[in-house]
């Protein structure tokens with residue numbers, strides 16, 4: 134049996150074949166940290182979590198990188214509005230993001246590269262594109278990608294020829310698909326950028342948004358990898374532009390499968406910061422909605438269908454979680470003496486769950502298989518038809534489904550937001566200790582942070598941290 138995923142670029146379900154046997158490299162576009170992420174954002178991150186968890190269930194090792202956009206038009210504007218430095222602003226929301234991921238039981242990515250840590254590599258890629266004739270400089274010290282120079286432009290978003298305005302430029306990182314234009318790889322310095330600037334061969338400036346993902350995915354996963362994900366609004370222009378940059382700069386195929394999740398809606402409109410119709414995780418927790426209900430609600434509608442947020446849905450979600458939790462404790466406590474060893478039910482539930490999920494993560498089918506087992510199991514226990522050993526087998530299967538759902542074992546307490554200033558100060562202290570070759574002290578600081586659930590990762594660009 135093979136897995137099939139819907140590939141945005143071909144608009145078809147395709148058999149999933151990994152580049153390396155039983156290993157999947159996946160890049161997922163992460164948040165822009167200028168505000169708290171809303172639960173619409175978390176719908177997309179939840180879909181990516183489901184995808185990874187299911188591939189792991191099917192025996193793949195998954196290597197996931199998720200970028201953090203910590204410099205762009207939005208972050209710079211917000212830091213000026215708030216009168217704080219870009220780093221202060223982004224550190225705060227980055228910490229909030231990691232805490233939310235942990236609260237929602239989303240498995241942490243293996244790497245969270247931050248755009249500001251990769252600016253020199255971005256400059257190199259832009260230089261490469263310029264050298265090969267795919268990019269040109271403008272009078273204001275910016276560099277643009279010339280979409281007319283790359284034949285494949287528009288393939289991912291399925292742009293029609295009349296949707297491409299060759300020779301025209303767009304400065305904003307995000308814009309509508311009709312009227313695709315040359316886009317900024319590098320933005321020449323403007324006074325609004327304040328102290329956010331880097332030296333480059335084109336003068337002072339900062340990267341455009343799209344180049345970060347081409348560079349960081351190449352650095353961490355290689356030029357050609359298996360899966361690239363995001364929400365549907367990432368298809369154009371972000372992923373279209375990433376594809377163009379990567380293919381032209383690296384001269385190789387970029388990604389085998391593009392997967393995008395549909396929107397979370399509120400009253401049939403996209404949940405978004407610009408429409409001010411959003412809820413953060415905190416908003417829902419303040420209203421006393423349990424984390425497990427929130428996770429279940431976001432997880433259990435197929436990722437390519439729009440999902441309307443509603444309080445009723447959260448209530449239904451909580452009921453489903455309770456039902457499954459009650460089943461698990463009933464199985465664990467069961468002491469009946471029936472003769473049914475549960476083998477057939479276990480086999481068919483596993484086969485039905487896998488067949489559904491293999492079909493482009495058909496979660497409704499997957500859940501139907503699980504709840505069929507719940508119905509059967511409850512009846513068999515009530516009638517004492519099930520053996521104790523059979524209950525154990527069913528419990529083991531439900532626990533393996535739990536690796537995919539990640540909901541039964543969730544903690545009800547949200548993860549606290551971290552004091553990033555404190556963490557950064559500890560990292561600085563550790564750096565100083567290491568520079569003085571005081572390794573006992575530097576190890577002690579690492580252990581001290583580890584006790585608080587914070588893991589330090591040493592990279593060529595300095596020490597990063599993440600929640601364990």
Ligand code: AMP
Pocket residue numbers: 162163164165166173174175176177363364365366367394395396397398403404405
């Ligand atoms: P941003 O922080 O705006 O870069 O968005 C982070 C991720 O959330 C991107 O992959 C978006 O596609 C996704 N996203 C934004 N709004 C929604 C929504 N209403 N429903 C689902 N995904 C969304």
Ligand code: ZN
Pocket residue numbers: 161162163200346371
């Ligand atoms: Zn991206």
